[in-house]
Amino acid sequence: MRSIYGGRRGTSALVLTAAVSLVLAGCGSGSDNAGGGSGNAPAGDDGKLVGEQEFMNAPCPEPAVKPTQKEFTYWSMWTKDEPQGRVLQKAFKCFEEKAGVKVNVQWFGRKFLTQNVAPALNTDTVPDLIDQDISQVKAAVVDVGGTQAVDDVLAMKIGEGDKTVKDVIPSFLYDIPQSKDKDGKLFSVPYEVLSNGWWYDKNRQKDFVEPKTTDELFAALDKAKAAGGAIAQDGDIDFYNAYFLTQIAEKYVGAGGIQKAVDDRTGNLWRSEPGFLKAAQYVERLAKGKYFIDGWDASKFPQVQQRWADGEAAFLFVGSWGPSETREYLGKQGGGATIDYGSFQFPKPEDATHDTIEFLPIGWSVTKKAKNAEAAKAFIAYFTNKDLARGIPAVADNLHPRAELPVPDDLKQLNTALTDSKKEKVIFMDSIDSLYEGTYVKNVFYPLNNDLLKGKITAQQFIDQIGPKTAEFWTNRG
């Protein structure tokens, strides 16, 4: 399940303990260390992926910003024992040791924004620092004015010579409308980034050539279907089912294009923009081609994903958390089965004009009522230091915004695609799932998309129905 966006279930979040760390430790790569800077890190400068113990035992970097406040409160989207929790504990220890600031942590888990933070905003007992993906933070906290601007953090030094946060975090991850509040101020500074793609096992498909065109993709799917199974898809998660249509539609209409159609109160844009029909036709082709393995639409997550890990299907389309979740499953199964993860993006249709890739930043936000905002912001800058930031790929098996940090082999292809400057970056699902309290996708988009993906309606019927349903949505909303 999408590890952060919407909240990965607790069980799947408790990934990558000692066994995984050992695997990662063995995943040393010779990748070039494009960044680095002049930090005083004793380890990791050689560009190799460090193991968890090495990361935990490494000396703490010196903070460039030492706040006058001596403590702050952090409410976490992670649990204490999951990898990101362990990475952060190390960072908090370092911050206390080097800056004299104690961090009071509450480890809540994924649903804490609506279940803990939002209710707390009605009181004066609020955390200073929170985190989550920008779509969720915006929907639950920012839109009600619960956060303060963090633009000033961008100019803070990170303890690597003169480097600032702005110098090391690519602007495409934060200089976007989805990361700004209604006054245009930045509300989130990213420290992890999600993306998605097709996953396959290089061990099982040794002669597989990653498709560059949609025809090649369907040829690969045909071949895989003939060999036993093409696509594994957990059909009980609506937004997993939405990946296919939104991925392809974005290639026709670009970033913000789907949002425009949602915002069109007449609903006509769904029909007048031909890209939507073309995208829907690809999804219809997927459905009618019966590429999804039998039972995908009558399963409980993560059964179908696990069937992919067991080799019942050739391809799985999920986020960057796919390897960690399936590896965890195989580890629990025993038997020593492993996957050599390969990934590729949805090929751009020939008549499409946007070479897109989806991403979603997870970042730090400071609450409006924060009593220790200075200390919280100083920590944000401190955690951007590469000696702490590298824990995200090395220990948590996820991507950090600092693309130069060594990443596990599983994520190398995805990291390359995400950092390809030629690719247009689009927030997951063009962030339509966070609009209008999520009611648009739940009431209009998901039901029709599910019908399309299951072959119950054609692409044309999808377009014919979603326009009027959109108009009806707006009429009801007033």
Add this chain to the structure above:
Amino acid sequence: MTTSVVTPPASGHQPGAGGRGTPAAHVARRKKLFWPFVAPTLVLYGLFLVVPTLATVVLSFSNWRGAGDTPQFTGFTQYAQMFSDDGFQNAFVNTLIYITLGGVGTFVLAFLFTMVLRDMRGNKMVRAILFFPNIVAPVALGMFFGVVYRYQPNRQGLANYLLESVGLSAVKFLEADSVTWVVLGSIIWASAGFYITILMAAVDRIPPYLYEDASIAGASPWQKFRNITLPLTWDVVGIAGVLWTINAIKIFELVFVMAGSGTYAPPIHTWTLGIFVFDRSFGGTPAYGAACACAVVMIVLVSVFVVALRRLLRRDAIQF
């Protein structure tokens, strides 16, 4: 219960009996203790039930998001938007299905067991076994059913394994279109034991000679049920019906876990009113005003059903 103990008895008090023409000293003491005992109950009840209920009603007329914002009163806007919302409409219909069809199914099953269990040896043990699903958390039951109804060629769940072992085709129980009915069946299965226990307790009060007499007269099990069991347990059936209605209207966990992935809200066509409230409160964007409006509808719905049920099942009590 408290009041019945501490209030002066309405009857049975005989002036002069030990009081020499004035109320007995212990009665006066009881009177003094009345408010000290009742007041905390009233305060707690008012504070934690009446006030929140009233607040829910008031906030249902606002657009309060419940996240540090100030409620702005918008009249019936929340209700208007809610009634036109597909999610709410589905939730309302599904909740009615669970109350009515679920109720019929549960009680038919309960009555059938009642008829059989009465004459059965070791019925107390069977009753206890039938009650077992009630001691399991609904979330755990939902996950259990997820395994039972698993559809995976060559690795089927228990239900499909049994179907295939008798030569039938496996069924996609958890497919979105049919999952509501599967959940309904599961709820009936899980609930029946509770109502069997209540009804059997009432049946146990019925003097055995009535059944013996009926047997001598050649009555069939159905006739015994129709003419003895049902009339003599009618008051208990009424209470059980009210309990079912209250429980059914707040059905949440089993649907949430079985119809969806368990982490996210399931598709809206499977929603119940409880899921609608949860979604508006904790589903991603807090919208407490909308959640309150739905909660008010639930209060009204349960009130209507309970009153209607009480009227429908009203009979003169039969003394025996």
